[in-house]
Amino acid sequence: MKTKSKTPREAGGSATLLEVARTAGVSAATVSRILNGGTRVSASKREAVEAAIAALNFKPNLLAQSLKRGRSMMFGVLTQDVDSPFFAETLLGVEAALSGTGYEPLIASGHWNPKEEADRIRRLLARQVDGMIVLFGRLSNDELQRFSEHVPVVATGHELRAPRALAFRLDSELGGYIATRHLLDLGHRSIAHITGDLAHADAVDRLAGYRRALAEAGVPGDERLVVSGNFKEPGGVMAANRLLDAGVPFTAIFAANDQTAYGARLALYRRGIRVPEDLSLIGFDDLPSSLYTTPPLTTVRQPMFEVGKLAARSLLKLVEGEPADVEIPELSLVIRETTRRLR
Amino acid sequence: MKTKSKTPREAGGSATLLEVARTAGVSAATVSRILNGGTRVSASKREAVEAAIAALNFKPNLLAQSLKRGRSMMFGVLTQDVDSPFFAETLLGVEAALSGTGYEPLIASGHWNPKEEADRIRRLLARQVDGMIVLFGRLSNDELQRFSEHVPVVATGHELRAPRALAFRLDSELGGYIATRHLLDLGHRSIAHITGDLAHADAVDRLAGYRRALAEAGVPGDERLVVSGNFKEPGGVMAANRLLDAGVPFTAIFAANDQTAYGARLALYRRGIRVPEDLSLIGFDDLPSSLYTTPPLTTVRQPMFEVGKLAARSLLKLVEGEPADVEIPELSLVIRETTRRLR
DNA sequence: CTGTTAGCGCCTTCAA
DNA sequence: TTGAAGGCGCTAACAG
Numbered sequence A, B: 001m002k003t004k005s006k007t008p009r010e011a012g013g014s015a016t017l018l019e020v021a022r023t024a025g026v027s028a029a030t031v032s033r034i035l036n037g038g039t040r041v042s043a044s045k046r047e048a049v050e051a052a053i054a055a056l057n058f059k060p061n062l063l064a065q066s067l068k069r070g071r072s073m074m075f076g077v078l079t080q081d082v083d084s085p086f087f088a089e090t091l092l093g094v095e096a097a098l099s100g101t102g103y104e105p106l107i108a109s110g111h112w113n114p115k116e117e118a119d120r121i122r123r124l125l126a127r128q129v130d131g132m133i134v135l136f137g138r139l140s141n142d143e144l145q146r147f148s149e150h151v152p153v154v155a156t157g158h159e160l161r162a163p164r165a166l167a168f169r170l171d172s173e174l175g176g177y178i179a180t181r182h183l184l185d186l187g188h189r190s191i192a193h194i195t196g197d198l199a200h201a202d203a204v205d206r207l208a209g210y211r212r213a214l215a216e217a218g219v220p221g222d223e224r225l226v227v228s229g230n231f232k233e234p235g236g237v238m239a240a241n242r243l244l245d246a247g248v249p250f251t252a253i254f255a256a257n258d259q260t261a262y263g264a265r266l267a268l269y270r271r272g273i274r275v276p277e278d279l280s281l282i283g284f285d286d287l288p289s290s291l292y293t294t295p296p297l298t299t300v301r302q303p304m305f306e307v308g309k310l311a312a313r314s315l316l317k318l319v320e321g322e323p324a325d326v327e328i329p330e331l332s333l334v335i336r337e338t339t340r341r342l343r
Numbered sequence C: 001c002t003g004t005t006a007g008c009g010c011c012t013t014c015a016a
Numbered sequence D: 001t002t003g004a005a006g007g008c009g010c011t012a013a014c015a016g
Helices: A017-024 A028-036 A043-056 A062-069 A085-098 A114-126 A141-147 A172-185 A201-216 A233-245 A258-270 A288-292 A304-320 B017-024 B028-036 B043-056 B062-069 B085-098 B114-126 B141-147 B172-185 B201-216 B233-245 B258-270 B288-292 B304-320
Strands: A074-079 A104-109 A131-135 A153-156 A165-168 A191-195 A226-228 A252-255 A280-285 A298-301 A332-334 B074-079 B104-109 B131-135 B153-156 B165-168 B191-195 B226-228 B252-255 B280-285 B298-301 B332-334
Touching (some): A017 A028, A017 A043, A028 A043, A062 B062, A074 A085, A074 A114, A085 A131, A085 A288, A085 A304, A104 B104, A114 A131, A131 A304, A141 A165, A172 A191, A172 A201, A172 A252, A172 A280, A172 A332, A191 A201, A191 A233, A226 A233, A233 A252, A252 A258, A258 A280, A258 A288, B017 B028, B017 B043, B028 B043, B074 B114, B085 B304, B104 B114, B131 B304, B141 B153, B165 B304, B172 B201, B172 B280, B172 B298, B172 B332, B226 B233, B233 B258, B258 B280, B258 B288
Parallel strands (some): A074 A104, A074 A131, A153 A165, B074 B104, B131 B153, B153 B165, B252 B280
Antiparallel strands (some): A298 A332, B298 B332
């Protein structure tokens, strides 16, 4: 009974490989071999070791293993808001892709703050993650690239091409176009747009897509019908109110994302404006909950689960030194019940 | 120029403490001291070391540090569904409480599957997490307790008291009572209940609270008004449909959680039943999105963000060996617009 | 104040 | 097939 009570780690700390070796009457190397299946080991020793492992309830210390091997089998994942359904879905995709690979995601949030993002990434790197998945955020390409010098990086919502980095963005401009085009096809001509936070490229792109669709249809855009939101519900309600108060008539709203649409929907409800009878509304994202709004929301779907899966798979390849190709997932129009033909 | 190319870890792997020591012309111990601020170090050496650190862009390898110190400064967090808004909020609370403490959450999902849960926890333990936060799930108290022999554990949605474990549950029975009572106070007498998955204690408890409120008010419960859901939206729509088809009249629905209420709301919308004019509806949870449903949902609030924070704080204390007290957060009725006085 | 000496727990040549 | 030895990067006595 060796008194190891001096160890910081409290009692529970399971047995060590060396202890297993001793109780099995073999060397540590042999135990390691059995664990990692290197060279052949005699059946008798193998049995003894396995018995010892069971008896001591031995679990290899992954930390030590990582230190030795130089790979931690962890991927850092930087999200922005853990509480956003948008990120949650992406995370789920990452998790799905990683499950069973031996890699574990180490998650941190940057809260859309470049300084915080960089800080969190540095911490993850210090923990020796074998790769980084950066989900959106406001980091510059330069910074991202600099990180990629330490460890492979795949980033969504960024554009970047470096030896060990990969980034991809869904085509927000096209998405904005698709949404607006849908409204146009339904006969709408006075179409309002509630933008996202214009500090984000995606918000700018969706606005551009909206304008392109209008222009292409020969519909004169009215700048008073473009008001800014912030990708969150409260921004949606405020923007919708501003729109309604401006006195410029319109028959449809394209909201920069579903959350904005939810907010707008509430503002409309407050004023007794029916959707879609009085006004059509289209969102962007297709959050899971958009299937259950009243009425269910028409929107442009971003397959975030797929995006997460794709990011994780690509990182897996990068880490293995394989070339990582990316087939960028496509946006699609999901017609539900908040849009209808005019008149 | 030492060729370390043999190392598995690719080039980027930042400089080692020893290298810093060498380029600064001091011993490794001195560098370590400067980093961790132990004993005093002469200004000259300190400068030299700091210069070397900057020059080599040195970051201590947290893995090695953890191995040596016997603490990984990571907490394992077991959630069930990363994509559920309910868990997302709790996670956010955990994150908030941990931010700035030096601890990092290592997150894994058990998907409400006891085997998977145990498996994930074992992996986290193998990674030497210093503590575990278990968010709900179906693990038995025995299992939980067994894990707590290795490492401090705090669990939400469980009941457990062990030397190094702490668990707490919000009072679901009371919540069910509060919800039903609210409806009763509004004059409703025929109140339907869509339960959660009855394999969960919370679902059973909410049902019990519902029955108690009814009994206390002298309202004869009609078992045909109790139908089962599964805590998810689709279960809500199916249950509502069953209720509507059963032909037993009712004027209000208490849904076991908000997601179930969303589903029920959709079913109602499909049939042209207005909320709250024709039927009152109350949920349970107060998910962030319940503020933006049409109309905004009346519900029983579970302060999940607080729960997450509380769990993390308690674990922090347990790990420090301090006694962890728990003031269990309280449920509260949030009256919005889906319930109204009868007639 | 500072360097030397031992490891943390594991893996991996290198000999035997 | 197996064991001994060395070391991953860092910290913590213990001497000076």
